[in-house]
Amino acid sequence: MQIVVPAGFDEPDRVSGGNVYDQRLAAALSDTGVGVDVHPVGSRWPRPTRDDLAGLDRLLRSLPDGDPVVIDGLIASCSPEVVVPAANRLQIVALIHLPLGVPPAGIPSGSRAELADHQRDEAAVLNSVAGVITTSRWTRGQLLDQYRLDPDRVVVAPPGVNPAAIAPGSPGGGQLLCVAPVTRLKGLDLLCEALIDCRDLSWQLQCVGSLHHDPQFVQEFRDRLSTQGLADRVTLAGVCSGQELDLAYRHADLLVLPSRLETWGMVATEALAHGLPVLVSEVGGLPEAVGRTEQGPPGLLVPVDRSAWATALRTWLTQPPLRTELRRRALVRRETLGTWDDTVRQVLTCPVLGHPPSGLQTAEGTA
Template sequence: MTSTVHVVLPGDVDDPATPSGGNYYDRRLCDGLRAHRPVREHPVRGAWPQPAPADRGRLADVLAALPDQATAVVDGLIASAVPDLLQPHSVRLRLITLMHMPLGTPAEGQALRACAAVVTTSEWARTLLSRLYADSSDRIHVAAPGADAAPIATGTAAGSRLLTVAAVTPIKGHDILVDALATLADRQWTLDCAGSLDRDPAYARSLQDRVRAAGLADRIRWHGARTREEIARGYGDADLLVHPTRTETFGMVVTEALARGIPVVASDVGGVPEALGATSDGGVPGLLVPPDDPAALAAALRAWLDDEGLRARLRQAAVSRRPELPGWDVTAARFAEILTLAEASRAHR
């Protein structure tokens, strides 16, 4: 019988008040892995990746209680902060780190060296980690996020309904989007922002002030944290996903939009180009722009709003890309393969 895989997760993995791409990936992974082997989850409460002493104590207890030779997947938000807690178990356990966002810190490098394998979510991240930690490169693998099939969004002929889905923090670039849209006040558009306003409240308030100062308060709507069902309804009403992030390991919101035939305008950073991809005949279902460049983002949005032919081409490419997106079952199967490889490698050491 295939052995149980233990998965060490942030304690808020299922908290609807703290949605994140990493938490959603963890949940879908755990659920999908159960088709391949038994899974036991170990949520650990804490302010990861900046744990308090009590948080570290809870994690230490979880690791100590795992049986000898167990396979344990540790979310990178946790692992990258506590190499000193992982290292004592690096021989007794088969440790695998699931690295959602490479940090490039000394502690992260020490944590990865304690692991039998490292899994990340894009080729971009694998390349970055291999460059940062060359001595671990042969143990770094990719299990890209999946996307669920969904109905094609109805959309509008004018393409005026814009959507962004991300927590309102500086890294996600809402300020760039607001500045870009301020130059397009003479065009017809609305923007719905789905994402927590509580991660950085001062930043969120400053953005809302900027929107009011630009006279756009009736066109830019801030919805705060949304449930998965509410986000799905938001996609259903959208014409275009805008993702002006400053960095991104993959960009699940991109594939979630494409799964509904919605084109994307996004920053050309990290794994976003992988998420956007292209159709089998080479069509690209969106536009990529440099990060931190309001003028470039405004130009892309202006082209989308003004050029009916461009909208038609991007929509057709998005609809064509839709059936080519792998599902979460593919993610889970790939992860199960990596676990088997890591277990075999450790057995022959």
């Protein structure tokens, strides 16, 4: 199987849900006996240069007729001039993390003309390829509604999660953790305002994520905290991975993710793998990722609204019984999270990509 990904997808300073998914999917496929060749290509997706498109074209032309090729949607959706002709010769599957034709709520997403261009290009690609993989049911629904695709061609393969040590939590519940780039799309401005409304309470926030996506926004975020006297209560740690990120989860009481759009939200399931409750925006695929227990969700899901976020934070920080209950639910949800083997199983249900290897367990037993 060929997998085409953005160049730099495995670089530590380019951490994103899509890049992590691509890395772990390739590794999990290899672990289960599927032969995988990974091809990093281009550098400016989703606004490719001529060189980016030429490099993608050369790669696809070099592959044998009939080869199954999974192309990351960040590449495929903006390259119809290359992907559509190649789809006549190759068995192409588009792996859609974030549909380019679905704008995030609450922030400008470019001109109407640019959005229309994205929608036109994405429609052309998705209607030409042999199959489509999405990372959530929410995304699948968006694509089916937007582009009227054949439902039988669209497979859902949610991200898995690795086992993790349980976060013990603290009595006061005031150690807050946000794992996301410091950007407006991830809602850090919303979180900042909500925390200002809760300045009378005891809390500390650690932000783990890139500070380079939008330097102007980062500076505005710092300035706002400083003018409100909260700079010493917020740590901007930058990108963390491996043991450092694991420790951040284990030292936290609550994951906060105020995103304006998430097609899944891998950091939410990573937090739950540590038994850590979550406070997230009720958008996109986040409710799906957070999931439910018999007693309710293992966290708080709120609208993208300053007042709602401030109320939710205050509720968490001032109600010990609620914290205890949500921690209990998080531990229950921890036991039901999917693995990367589950992700591989779902990916391989795409008819173009074949069937699970003989050693891979399926929901019905051994394949």
